[in-house]
Amino acid sequence: MKAALCKSLDGPGAIVIEEIAEPTPAVGEVVVRVGAAALNFLDTLITRGKYQFKPELPFSPAAEIAGVVEAVGDGVNKLKIGQRVCGYIGWNGARERVAVPAKLMIPIPDGVTDAAAAGVSVTYGTAMHGLKDRGGLKTGESVAVLGASGGAGLAAVEIAKLMGARVIAVASSPEKLAICRDHGADDLLDYAATDLKTGLRELTGGKGVDVVYDCVGGEYSEAALRSIAWGGRLLVIGFAAGVIPKIPLNLYLLKNASAVGVFWGEMIMREPAQHRANMIEVLNWVAQGRLKPHVHATYPLARIGEAIDALDKRRVTGKLIVEI
Ligand SMILES: NC(=O)c1ccc[n+]([C@@H]2O[C@H](COP(=O)([O-])OP(=O)(O)OC[C@H]3O[C@@H](n4cnc5c(N)ncnc54)[C@H](OP(=O)(O)O)[C@@H]3O)[C@@H](O)[C@H]2O)c1
Numbered sequence: 001m002k003a004a005l006c007k008s009l010d011g012p013g014a015i016v017i018e019e020i021a022e023p024t025p026a027v028g029e030v031v032v033r034v035g036a037a038a039l040n041f042l043d044t045l046i047t048r049g050k051y052q053f054k055p056e057l058p059f060s061p062a063a064e065i066a067g068v069v070e071a072v073g074d075g076v077n078k079l080k081i082g083q084r085v086c087g088y089i090g091w092n093g094a095r096e097r098v099a100v101p102a103k104l105m106i107p108i109p110d111g112v113t114d115a116a117a118a119g120v121s122v123t124y125g126t127a128m129h130g131l132k133d134r135g136g137l138k139t140g141e142s143v144a145v146l147g148a149s150g151g152a153g154l155a156a157v158e159i160a161k162l163m164g165a166r167v168i169a170v171a172s173s174p175e176k177l178a179i180c181r182d183h184g185a186d187d188l189l190d191y192a193a194t195d196l197k198t199g200l201r202e203l204t205g206g207k208g209v210d211v212v213y214d215c216v217g218g219e220y221s222e223a224a225l226r227s228i229a230w231g232g233r234l235l236v237i238g239f240a241a242g243v244i245p246k247i248p249l250n251l252y253l254l255k256n257a258s259a260v261g262v263f264w265g266e267m268i269m270r271e272p273a274q275h276r277a278n279m280i281e282v283l284n285w286v287a288q289g290r291l292k293p294h295v296h297a298t299y300p301l302a303r304i305g306e307a308i309d310a311l312d313k314r315r316v317t318g319k320l321i322v323e324i
Pocket residue numbers: 039040041042122123126146147148149150151152153170171172173176215216236237238239240241242262263264265311312313314316318
C-alpha cells in the first residue's frame with residue numbers, strides 16, 4: 001500500500017511516497033482504510049521535529065483521518081467491519097490503511113462526507129475544549145479569535161457563535177475576514193491594518209473582550225490582553241506567529257483576568273469520555289448543517305508536501321484535506 005513518508009526531519013519538501021507493508025490490528029486496534037486525511041499547522045512542525053510529539057522515523061504526516069473499518073483486533077467490541085469512523089491519531093494518517101486504537105475512532109453520522117469528518121477532530125475539538133470546558137464561555141459574552149480564518153480559528157468562530165457569544169474575528173486580510181463573516185463572525189478586525197488593542201477596545205465600546213482565543217501568539221497576545229474585559233480569560237491555543245510571548249503578570253492582576261492553557265492533544269488521553277462527548281456533539285452539528293467545516297483545498301496524496309507548505313506560507317483558510 002502507498003504511504004507519504006517523512007524519512008528525515010527536513011520539512012514538507014522531503015516527504016516521499018513509497019510502498020509499505022499492510023498493517024494488521026493488534027489487541028484493541030482496528031485497521032481503517034483511509035478515505036481522507038486532514039492537515040493542521042502541527043504538520044509543519046512535526047515534519048521538522050519541532051512538535052511536542054516526536055514520532056520515530058519513518059512516519060506519515062496527517063493527524064486526523066476518516067474512513068472505513070476494514071479489520072478488527074481482539075478485544076474490540078464497539079466497532080464493526082464496514083463502519084465509517086473518524087478521529088485524531090497524532091500522525092500516520094497520510095497512508096492507505098492504518099492500525100489505530102479503536103477507542104480513538106468515533107462513528108461518522110449519515111450524510112457527513114469523509115472530507116468533512118476528517119477535518120473536525122483537532123479544530124472543533126480544541127474549540128469545544130477551549131471555549132466550553134476551559135474558558136467557561138457564557139451566552140452574550142464577547143470572544144476575539146486571533147488567526148480566525150485558519151483551521152483552529154474558524155472552528156472557534158463557529159463554536160463560539162453556537163454558544164451564543166458575540167464573535168470578533170481577527171485576521172490579516174479582507175479576504176480572510178470575509179470567510180470568517182460567512183462562518184458567523186459578528187465583527188471583523190484586520191490586525192495587519194489596524195492596531196489590535198485599540199481595535200478590540202473600540203469594538204467593545206471600551207469594555208474589552210471577555211475571552212481571547214489566541215491561535216497566533218507573538219506580539220498579538222499582549223495586545224489582546226491589554227484590551228481584555230474585567231474577569232476576562234486569555235485562552236492559550238498556539239503560536240502560529242512562531243514566537244512564544246512573555247507577558248507581564250500585572251496585566252492579569254489589573255483586570256482580574258486569567259491565562260488558561262488549552263492542550264487538546266493531551267486532554268483527549270486524560271479525559272477520553274469528555275473528548276468523545278464533545279466529538280459526538282460536533283459530528284451531529286455537522287450532520288445537521290449547524291457547523292460547516294470549510295475545506296480550503298483537497299490534495300492528492302502525492303502532493304501532500306505542497307499542501308503542508310501552503311500552511312507554512314500562511315495561505316490557507318479553514319482545512320486542507322488529502323484524498324487517499
Ligand atoms: N492547543 C491546542 O490543543 C491546539 C489545537 C489545535 C491547534 N493549535 C495551534 O493553533 C495554531 C493554529 O493552528 P491551525 O491548524 O489553525 O493553523 P492554520 O490553519 O495554519 O492557521 C494559523 C493562522 O495563524 C495566523 N498566522 C499568524 N502568523 C502566522 C505565521 N507566521 N505563519 C502561519 N500562520 C500565521 C494565520 O492567519 P492570519 O494570516 O490571519 O494572521 C493563520 O490563518 C497553531 O499554533 C497550532 O499548533 C493548538
